[in-house]
Structure formats: structure tokens, C-alpha cells
Amino acid sequence: MEISVATDQEWHIIRYSAGDKERWDRFVRRSKNGTFLLLRDYMDYHADRFQDCSLLIFCNRKLTALLPGNLSGSCFHSHQGLTYGGMLLSPSITLQQVESVFHAALDYLHKECSVQSIVYRAIPHIYHRYPAEEDLYVLTRLGAALVARSISSVIPLDDRLPFRTLRRRQLKKALASSLTIAEDEDFASFWPILEENLHERYGVSPVHSLEEITRLHSHFPRQISLFRVCDEAETLGGCIVYETDEVAHMQYIAASPRGKKCGALDLLFHQLIYDRYAQKRYFDFGISTEHGGQMLNEGLLFQKEGFGARAIMYDVYELRL
Template sequence: MGINMITDQKWSITRYSAEDKERWDRFVRRSKNGTFLLQRDYMDYHADRFRDCSLLIFCNQKLMALLPGNLSGDCFYSHQGLTYAGMLFSPSITLQQAESVFHTTLNYLQTECGAKSLVYRSIPHIYHRYPAEEDLYILTRLGATLTARSISSVIPLDDRLPFRTLRRRQLKKAQTYALTIVEDEDFASFWNILEENLRERYSVSPVHTLEETLRLHKNFPRQISLFRVCDGIETLGGCVVYETDEVAHVQYIAASPRGKKCGALDLLFHQLIYDRYAQKRYFDFGISTEHGGQILNKGLLFQKEGFGARAIMYDVYELKL
């Protein structure tokens, strides 16, 4: 199985199994571009929906990289159930070694898995603990095609732009009410508002069910947080935030009609950006596009840009093997 890509360095691959969980999670935590979304207690919440084909890549029996992924027909995805899931690298890896990782992996996918193509969801650079874009260079050299590019709106928290006039006006309005911001575990009260908003505006449901979100929060209580804006006991709106080493990422946002009218979300995001997550490097509002970036939700983007967020890319590449 090993391929001699570099003199005296023998590369080999093991397909992930449950016995590898501890080693997998430990590597994700020390890798230069892994987040808790790539740990098995997050990845496996929907294991029944995907044919897992995650890979561990070794050099001289030392674990150097991981590739979270699944097979669908003769295509390998990295990973269909996640927003991003590219190659996870050891901090010590060099570009030449990263090239060997890719060549070994592509050979394995063809010969051992029968894959004829690779769909690669790259990890946006803001989530990297240390520069880790070797994969983008290597994919380009291999002839991969950029097939999807989605815009996410991000604030660099050490150099923020001010809120736009409309957002400041809404914030000032919210401050005239006796509203409170609560960080707690009452996901159910927020989920009712979220589901109603998504159903009325887009005729869709949240990607995660309430039950799945509660289970994920139980697995990652420090990384997955709920914030609600309340008037007394009434929930007016809120958001779910995924916290990684570098980024506070807003996974879900919603407000009731009354919450929108009184500026509940403006009050909430002012607190999160200027206080709760002020020490993070980035505040990521998430994507405002559909169908691989072909459809732009201009109203949603306008709201996010009003808080000072600007564009980064969530990219997907495809490579014929």
C-alpha cells in the first residue's frame, strides 16, 4: 500500500475505524487546521446517512495527515455532511511531504475504493491555527477545478469596521427596551423561532434537528453555545455560535417579528462582537449563498455587512482521478 514518494520516506494509509477514534481526535486537536467539527463525536452524529471513508495517512508509521470523507457511488467527498473537511496536516509537514500525502491518497482512493473523482471542501483559512494552504496549491497542480465558491461574511476582530447607520439605529432602539441577553441551554424556545423563520422565508428546515443540536451541544458544551435575547421570559431571537480556536462562527440566527421590530439581533451581535468574542481573531456570520454560490441572498448579506463583515470564500474543488 505504501508508495515511495520521497527518498527514505514510506507512505501508507489506513481507513478509519472506531478503534482509531482517540488517535483521530488527538491529531485533529494538534493539527494546524483542524476544528472540533472534524472530531468524531461531531462527524458521526449523522453516520447513518453517509458511507464513511475517512483516511489516516502515515509516513514511516508516523501519522502525518487525516482526510475526513465519505463515498457516494464512485465519488469520494471530503465530507458531504460537513461545511468544510479538507486534508488535516501535522504542524511539521512540508510542501513536498504534503504532495506525497495527496499522491498516496489519490492512489488509494482509486485502487482500494474504486473512486473515479474527488470532491474537496477546503477548510477556509480563517480556521487555520497555522498556515495550511498546501492543499490548494497541490490541487491546482493536479488539475482540480473550482466548482463552487460561497461567500461568508467575516469580521477581523482586531480591526473592526463600525456598524452602518441602520444597524446603529436599531441598536439604539433595542437599548431603550429592558431586554436581556442570556447564554443558556434553552434551545427549544429558540428553535421554534428558527424553524418558523426558515419555513416562512425559504420553505426549508434547519440543517440540524433540535435533537441533533442538543446531542452535539452535550458532546461539545464549550464549543457550541446558545444566546437568546429576552423580554422577561419571552424569547425574541438569538443565535447558535460554534467556537473554534480562531473563530466564533454563527451557525444559526433568528428573531421573532417582535424581535426584529425592536432590534433584538443588533443588541445581541453588538454584545458578541465587542465583548463576548472580542478576543477571537474572527467573527464569521456564515454564508449568504445557495447552489454553490450561484444564488446570492442580498438581504442577508446586507444585514451582515451592516455589522462590518466582509467576504471570504468557502470553496469546493473537483478532481477527476
């Protein structure tokens, strides 16, 4: 299904279908703000949970933008199953064109999908390959409201702050214990530690099941990595890293009770920050908030700030049509 929009340029929109996978993925890779989370092999791992309504937007027959998203009743989410999923833009697009893209997309969603509101998860600027915040300006002009703001803790790796005393003390303890770090595919040994941590602290399970994260790793072996801290054969803790062009993002972090006592994560983060990902622009520990930013986990934030991380925002906007 497509709809033409009458402007000074010829715009038309196509709703994504499986036959569009190759050109969708090709555009994500060359866009100025796309990451592997917006590739279809990642987006579609939980396709059964969401009614996909992703859009391909053309200007004069040239693919100019993508809008990943799903429908929930009369609301369009971009994207409900992802950490972020805003408009993906070509490197050459101008602000005026982005404004036209939004008008075309909103017109399509309202007329063809009976959408009454948009929930828009903006891509944080640290993930942009080239400046790409035209969408935030256009949303403001359209009257969108900022409805959620979550704090994520980030280290700019070319200008790091030193570890705090507590973190250095724990690092020293870990070094004295002769712990080792393994980068491998043994997700099964890490997952019980992660599940126990999340259940004990928050009463929840990981967003991904063990089978799902293993499958995603098989699709993205260079972007999704597991690091484990070990004492001989025993796994004491670890993390799963999502690597994009600019950022090493901590998707999951957990340690066993013994791992916490002996500084396993301090050793791991020192290795990742100062060695493994030292050439990246940013090291992102992820958010320390719940309920759209209204609840701050101060203990978790204190730990991340102890490594030198400071705040950026993961923002969500709502626009009523």
C-alpha cells in the first residue's frame, strides 16, 4: 500500500513487507543514524509480539528515510520493542526535507492506518554517525511533548575521568585474585547469574531469553559479544556488549555474590574501557531509571559514575494527530 503526498517534491510511502528486507537493511547501513538494532534480523526476532508498521519513505522515487515502528491500537510506536527507533535519515537530507518526511509519514499513518497518536523513541545522539537531530526540531514544531526521559551513563573514551577510590580498591582486589576474562559464546553459564540478579533486585526476567540472545548473537557475531569473568572454571560475572560504529553499549551486566565481593565487574570494566573498546567514541553503561525516568536507581547510578560515566538522555516524545 502506498500514498502520494502533494508537496513541491513527489513523496510516496510504502509499508514494510518481507520483500523489502534487502533495501531496508542497505539503507540502515548507509544512513547517518542507523545501528544494527534497526536491521530486520534484529527487529524481527520478536515479530510475533508486535504488529509491524515500519515505513519506507521515498522522494522522487529515491529512498530517503525509514521509520521503524509498530501499531498498538490507534497508536504508532517507533519502536515499542526496541530501546530506540526514530526516523532513519540519509546523509544528504536537509532539515526542510526532514520536515516534509514527517508530514508525509503522519499523513500516511493517519489516513491509511487510522493512527491517532505517535510515541517516538529518539535515537540518542551518541549513536549518530553524523549529526541527525533534525527529527527533534521537527517534533517540537509539530507540538510533540517530551513524555519520558531516562538517564544513561556514558564515558567519552577520548577524555575519560579516573575511577573513584572504591572502584580502584575493588579492581586491586580482583587483580590480586588472579581472575581471568573470557570473550566467548558460553551464554549458558552467564544467564543464570543474570536471571538471579534481575529477579532478586527487580522481580523481573531479562528482556531476551537465553535462546533469543544466542540466536541474535549468531546473526550479529561482531556486534553482540559476551565477556565473562572467571576463577578457573567458575563464572563470577560478566556482561553482554552491543557494539555499534560509535558506541560500546552494555546490554546486560551481572555478577554472582562471590563475584561482587572480589571485584569481578571492576576488573571487567577496566579491561573493556582501557583496552577492548578504547578506540570507540563512547562507552554506554545503559539506563539507571524506571517508569520513563520517574524512578532513579541511585545505587546503580553511583556504581556507573564511579567508573567515570556521566549522563545522557534517552528521550521519548508523544504527538497527537
